[in-house]
Amino acid sequence: NQPLPIALVGEAILKQQADEVRDFDEKLSHLASQMVASMVEAKGVGIAAPQVHSPLALFIMASRPNERYPDAPLMDPVVVVNPQLLSASAELVSGEEGCLSVPGQRFSIWRHQTIVVRYQDLAGQWQQTELTGFIARIFQHEFDHLQGITLLERSQ
Numbered sequence: 622n623q624p625l626p627i628a629l630v631g632e633a634i635l636k637q638q639a640d641e642v643r644d645f646d647e648k649l650s651h652l653a654s655q656m657v658a659s660m661v662e663a664k665g666v667g668i669a670a671p672q673v674h675s676p677l678a679l680f681i682m683a684s685r686p687n688e689r690y691p692d693a694p695l696m697d698p699v700v701v702v703n704p705q706l707l708s709a710s711a712e713l714v715s716g717e718e719g720c721l722s723v724p725g726q727r728f729s730i731w732r733h734q735t736i737v738v739r740y741q742d743l744a745g746q747w748q749q750t751e752l753t754g755f756i757a758r759i760f761q762h763e764f765d766h767l768q769g770i771t772l773l774e775r776s777q
């Protein structure tokens with residue numbers, strides 16, 4: 622499962638609104654597995670479809686402990702399709718983020734501490750859950766990518 626080339630900030634694909642996923646077929650599952658492979662190879666904790674030049678509303682979240690977030694939960698990669706942000710806490714928390722599309726740079730970014738989200742899985746089943754802390758941060762970072770927003774537009 623060869624890793625896919627990662628789009629760099631400045632490429633048009635990263636500035637577009639991603640398209641709704643309608644076909645929950647084996648092509649979608651194959652793209653998701655290629656995204657996981659690309660994220661793992663790039664040592665990321667998430668990756669969005671536009672970053673691998675696919676304009677689909679799809680991303681991977683895969684929190685794991687790391688030097689900046691040593692107490693981050695270790696979780697299996699979650700495939701998030703057609704995500705919606707239902708609510709977000711007034712409480713914001715600042716944290717350091719990187720981006721595979723802005724290699725070698727780190728930014729301090731304000732994110733909502735807690736969010737309630739809804740999304741479809743690879744089978745098209747709707748999931749709804751509350752996320753908090755580092756996982757909420759990853760979701761917000763990847764959700765931004767689907768709206769054509771990168772760290773550069775958010776860094777304080």
Ligand SMILES: O=C(O)C[C@@H](Cc1ccccc1)[C@H](O)SCc1ccccc1
Binds near residue numbers: 758759762763
């Ligand atoms: O560019 C991406 O979407 C992947 C980012 C995701 C990320 C989200 C929130 C906070 C940090 C990163 C990559 O994972 S950047 C590499 C990385 C990995 C662990 C911690 C910080 C940065």
Ligand SMILES: [Zn+2]
Binds near residue numbers: 719720721722762766
């Ligand atoms: Zn990013």
